[in-house]
Amino acid sequence: MEAAAGGKRAYSIIVPTYNERLNIALIVYLIFKHLPDVNFEIIIVDDGSPDGTQDIVKQLQQVYSEDRVLLRARPRKLGLGTAYLHGLKHASGEFVIIMDADLSHHPKYLPNFISLEECVFFNRVLSLTRKQKETGADVVTGTRYVKNGGVHGWNLMRKLTSRGANVLAQTLLQPGASDLTGSFRLYKRDVLEDLISSCVSKGYVFQMEMIVRATRKGYHIEEVPITFVDRVFGISKLGGSEIVEYLKGLVYLLLTT
Amino acid sequence: MKHIFKIVAILVAISAIWVALLETSTVPRSYTWLLPIYLVVALGCYGLFMVGFGLMFFPTCPQEAILLQQDIVEAKEFLAKKGVDMGSE
Structure with a gap:
């Protein structure tokens, strides 16, 4: 579905929002700034914010393309767990990153998450005989x-x-x-x-x-x-x-x- | 195994040792009776020490707040130029 349109991404970043009009713009900019060479998509799960968060996301889609910035809104506040599930349904990545939209989580740490994952992934390829869990x-x-x-x-x-x-x-x-x-x-x-x-x-x-x-x-x-x-x-x-x-x-x- | 069972098992083991001490009277009974109180006090001390230690060395990052403000200014400038409405909060 959505995944087919944009091609498969390596990482899907799910950001649940509610009234984060300004913050979501800042965080999207910072994610693109700090992950220049990474094949990722941002999935914004907005719970019907009345402050126009979704309008801003649509403007961001004009800047960064609709394939990389996905808006998957829900009609009203429905809770965090289901927000992740909702985002996950539309995610094409093998790995999923979850972060808050309020800028308390700075996107500059994303490369550390990813390099740690890749480093461990590489180790796993080297030691094929061992169980994946180890x-x-x-x-x-x-x-x-x-x-x-x-x-x-x-x-x-x-x-x-x-x-x-x-x-x-x-x-x-x-x-x-x-x-x-x-x-x-x-x-x-x-x-x-x-x-x-x-x-x-x-x-x-x-x-x-x-x-x-x-x-x-x-x-x-x-x-x-x-x-x-x-x-x-x-x-x-x-x-x-x-x-x-x-x-x-x-x-x-x-x-x- | 549910974690609560582990904790209960530890408590049962400690009680068993305590009862055994009471029964055999290897140490004077008056001492043995006080042991549970010592245990509670020791646990409390451990907790207070851990909290106090954590508070003393609580990692803070005031410079990060400044860096974030710089990032925000930079982001706003870029996005406003691209036509994203960055007007009101």
């Missing part, structure tokens, strides 16, 4: 909490909550990744399909469930340091209800994985 990265996940990574724009309270949540999860869950709630990730296509179909959580607990289930299923996970500049336009919040959601998610994962 040599190939199925998930490459961006992590803020390591050397060369980092966060900007968080106050002490936010840092404290984040550290507490992280220590709790690492101790109880042994999740196999240092940054559980981040959502800047590269998946092999079939791995992403498998993970989405087995995850039920909403919001950012969904990201946590994805990576924990990936670990439990024995998928090979690699990490890339990323920096995270909290959203420039618009507000980001972390209130009491998010903490309760997080704890519920933790208990849910303890009981089911």
Whole structure:
């Protein structure tokens, strides 16, 4: 279908949006700037933004061509997991990259995700006798909490909550990744399909469930340091209800994985 | 195996050792009774230490915010030239 029209791409970048009129333009520009020699497509899943996000995307299609910038809108807000599924249906790439549209995920790290994937892929070709699971990265996940990574724009309270949540999860869950709630990730296509179909959580607990289930299923996970500049336009919040959601998610994962 | 079972298994193993210590009285009983409290305190200390350590060395990147602002200016300039409506937020 869509895939046939634009030819097959190596990487499909899925960006869910809701009222990201300005940010989506900036992020598309930055993706093209930082991946000049990569065969990729950007799939924007817009949940019926009233601010004209889709108009901007159509203008971007004029600049970058409709084969590279795909608009796959949905009528209204329908949740993150289904947004990825929706984007996946229209993705032609063997690998799928997922990132936020709010510029907290900078496209300059995309080459690191891709080179890590390719490096691991090359290793797999060299060692054909070994099982794929032992040599190939199925998930490459961006992590803020390591050397060369980092966060900007968080106050002490936010840092404290984040550290507490992280220590709790690492101790109880042994999740196999240092940054559980981040959502800047590269998946092999079939791995992403498998993970989405087995995850039920909403919001950012969904990201946590994805990576924990990936670990439990024995998928090979690699990490890339990323920096995270909290959203420039618009507000980001972390209130009491998010903490309760997080704890519920933790208990849910303890009981089911 | 569900992860909760692993945690329960560890707790059961620890309790078994504790009960065995109580029964055999290799150490004075008054000491043995206090062991669970020590364990809780030790866990709490571990948690506090990990959180405190993480906070002290929390990786931050103020320079990235500046770089991002430069990228935004550059992107806006390019896109406006190409006829993309970059007017209001």
